[in-house]
Amino acid sequence: MDARTPPALNAGNIAEDAAPHAARRAPLRRHESFGEILYRRRKELGLTQSVLAARIGVQPNYIVYLEKGERRPSDRTVRRMAEALQLDAGDLFLAANPQVREFLRLDQPPETRNAELPVGLQALIEDTETCVRMGVTEDEIALASQLRLSGRVTNARQYLALILAMRYIFS
Structure with missing residues (x-):
């Protein structure tokens, strides 16, 4: 060995x-930001910001901030978001935390x-x-x-x- x-x-x-x-x-696309992933997947599933917000327990305006990249979600929010959007939680976590992706040298x-x-x-x-x-x-x-x-x-x-x-x- x-x-x-x-x-x-x-x-x-x-x-x-x-x-x-x-x-x-659902698979994630490489080099999409967390907000882009959130927006794309929400639209693919036909969800409004209000419906998604209700599913994960946040206010609808928080979804707007996340989609625009103006806020960074907590780990708990990422897990709930992954479940609601049927995405892999680990991949979504890496999208929400690009510095971790760089730290792990995944690219x-x-x-x-x-x-x-x-x-x-x-x-x-x-x-x-x-x-x-x-x-x-x-x-x-x-x-x-x-x-x-x-x-x-x-x-x-x-x-x-x-x-x-x-x-x-x-x-």
């Missing part, structure tokens, strides 16, 4: 768990991302007891290895905290 390939961990696979939900979700080809695992992440992988106990998956390790952390996260404990925070955000 090379330094880029995390060992198999005794935990579930995020992609397999998400597959049934992804099949019923770059995989070969230009980190060539080898950082020392702290490698240490976490080698601590299989903690990984199994915390249910750390290969997908989470792969995602953490792609982050631009620039020395902000340096040890196994910090990487574990980062993975747990990502779970919370994307759940």
Whole structure:
């Protein structure tokens, strides 16, 4: 096994768990802003701003602000919006938070991302007891290895905290 390939961990696979939900979700178009996605999908579903607002528990004028890009939605609003518009919550979260997309380097080809695992992440992988106990998956390790952390996260404990925070955000 090379330094880029995390060992198999005794935990579930995020992609397999998400597959049934992804099949019923409408795809997002690359490089659309959150407001553009919201407007396009609302129109595709034939919803008024008032109806959508009622479905997610906000005022209609808030939908106007979101569509114009004048407000940034909370994570909770993004989740509700994704459900109401039948969109993938993770994709919609990334559209609402373009700085996260840049941070994760999702627009770059995989070969230009980190060539080898950082020392702290490698240490976490080698601590299989903690990984199994915390249910750390290969997908989470792969995602953490792609982050631009620039020395902000340096040890196994910090990487574990980062993975747990990502779970919370994307759940």
